[in-house]
Each structure stands twice: as structure tokens, then as C-alpha cells.
Amino acid sequence: MAAEINIKNLGGGKVIAYLNGRLDVAVSGDIEEKLVAAIEKDSIKNMVLNMDKVEYMSSSGFRVAIALLRRLKDEGGQLKICCLKPAVKRIFDVIELTSLFEIFDSEESAVASLG
Amino acid sequence: MQSEESHRLKIQNDFAQLSQVRAQVKNFFSKNLSSKDLMQVIQSVDEAVANVIEHGYPDGRNGNIEIELLKFNDHIAIVITDDAGHFDPAALPAVNPEERYEQGLDGGIGVYIYSTFMHATREPLAGQGNRLKLVKRIE
Numbered sequence: 001m002a003a004e005i006n007i008k009n010l011g012g013g014k015v016i017a018y019l020n021g022r023l024d025v026a027v028s029g030d031i032e033e034k035l036v037a038a039i040e041k042d043s044i045k046n047m048v049l050n051m052d053k054v055e056y057m058s059s060s061g062f063r064v065a066i067a068l069l070r071r072l073k074d075e076g077g078q079l080k081i082c083c084l085k086p087a088v089k090r091i092f093d094v095i096e097l098t099s100l101f102e103i104f105d106s107e108e109s110a111v112a113s114l115g
Numbered sequence: 116m117q118s119e120e121s122h123r124l125k126i127q128n129d130f131a132q133l134s135q136v137r138a139q140v141k142n143f144f145s146k147n148l149s150s151k152d153l154m155q156v157i158q159s160v161d162e163a164v165a166n167v168i169e170h171g172y173p174d175g176r177n178g179n180i181e182i183e184l185l186k187f188n189d190h191i192a193i194v195i196t197d198d199a200g201h202f203d204p205a206a207l208p209a210v211n212p213e214e215r216y217e218q219g220l221d222g223g224i225g226v227y228i229y230s231t232f233m234h235a236t237r238e239p240l241a242g243q244g245n246r247l248k249l250v251k252r253i254e
Contacts, residue, residue: 025165026130056137058161059224087154094231095224 003027013045020053023061032064045077048110052083082110118185128168128178155232162225171199193249201239
């Protein structure tokens with residue numbers, strides 16, 4: 001299944017972005033465009049990426065996450081990631097990106113960390 | 116060395132065909148590898164073929180990529196042969212993504228992933244084209 005995205009606006013410049021499906025090179029560009037458009041449209045500074053429904057993530061998906069992190073940090077904001085499936089978490093671990101991102105087990109704790 | 120079993124698939128340089136590649140790799144090796152190793156092999160092939168499609172045909176021409184899946188007694192191998200221009204691995208160094216982030220870059224993650232998960236050797240072919248061999252021992 002191709003990746004889909006749904007965005008829940010929490011107000012105050014905070015959103016939760018729900019990714020769903022297989023985040024590979026065929027869809028990553030589209031996902032990044034939609035996320036960046038949402039950031040610009042609603043002046044978003046703080047985002048939680050909920051990846052509970054992401055079954056697979058290739059390096060193109062990591063490039064999206066890195067681009068978002070850079071963009072939000074440049075605006076003085078934050079990017080938090082939550083609810084990684086074990087297979088996806090293993091990739092984060094192997095390529096040593098767990099130290100670059102703040103990763104949470106639950107959506108509640110990720111949202112709470114935004115302050 | 117003669118392989119015990121092999122499977123060959125041919126695709127064009129189209130990202131949409133990657134899901135078919137992942138499915139065939141999964142199907143072919145599912146009985147020989149642990150779920151963890153199988154996931155790593157699928158991801159490695161995905162990254163390697165995506166790199167060829169993304170960087171191998173900058174002129175936009177149609178390209179052909181052949182992926183050969185091989186089973187041996189104590190290891191598996193995947194040979195990816197393309198008809199792209201000679202591909203310089205140094206252009207996409209397999210460096211730690213965190214270092215790349217600090218440098219303001221985000222490329223090279225795919226090479227880093229497959230070089231971490233599998234033993235990778237690459238060679239340019241005479242004329243044009245490249246061959247990448249990925250090997251993983253069966254635990």
C-alpha cells in the first residue's frame with residue numbers, strides 16, 4: 001500500500017501527522033510536499049510524526065524526516081516521532097538516527113514533550 | 116561457485132517497480148533467512164535499486180536493471196546489473212547519517228544502509244553499466 005498522510009491540528013502551531021503504509025522512494029517526495037505545505041499553511045512549528053501504521057521505511061523516508069527536522073528547527077520548532085513499529089525502529093537504530101530524533105513510545109508522551 | 120537456486124527479474128528504471136522487487140525478494144528468500152535478516156536483505160535491495168534508478172540515468176532515458184537472486188549453502192547473494200552510466204560510489208559515500216545531517220546534507224543513507232546490512236562490492240562494466248553484488252551469510 002502506498003503511504004498516506006492525515007494531519008490533526010492541535011492548535012497553537014502544533015500538529016500530529018499520521019503516516020500510513022510503505023514509505024519508500026516512490027511516495028516520499030509527495031509525502032514531504034504535503035507535510036511542508038501543511039507547515040507553511042498553518043504556520044506549524046511543532047510536529048509529532050505518528051508512525052504506528054508505517055510498515056516499511058526506506059532511506060527516502062529518512063530523508064523526509066531529516067528535511068522536516070531541519071525545517072522545523074530553523075523555525076525554532078521541534079519534531080518528535082512516536083509509535084515506531086519494531087522493524088522500522090531497527091532501521092533507525094542501525095543507521096544511528098535514534099540520537100538525531102526524539103522518539104517516543106506513545107503519542108501522548110510525544111505531544112506532552114512539545115510543551 | 117554454483118548456486119543451489121536462482122531467480123532473475125528484470126525491471127525498468129521506474130520507482131513504481133520497487134514494490135514488485137521487494138515482494139519477489141521476500142518470496143524467494145523467506146524460507147532461508149530469519150525474519151530480521153530477511154527484512155535487512157529486502158531493505159538493502161530496495162536501497163540499491165532505488166539508487167540506480169535515482170542516480171544512474173540523469174539524461175532521463177529508459178534503463179534496464181536485472182536483479183539476480185541466488186541461494187548458496189551458507190549464504191545468499193543478490194547481483195544487480197544495470198545499463199546506466201558508470202556510477203561512482205564516492206559520490207554517495209556510506210557515511211553516518213548523523214554526520215551528514217550536521218554537514219547540512221541528507222544523501223548517502225541508502226548506501227550506508229545496504230553496506231551495513233550486507234557485504235557489498237561494486238564494479239563498472241566494460242562500456243557502460245554497473246554490477247553490484249550484495250552478500251549475506253545465513254546464520
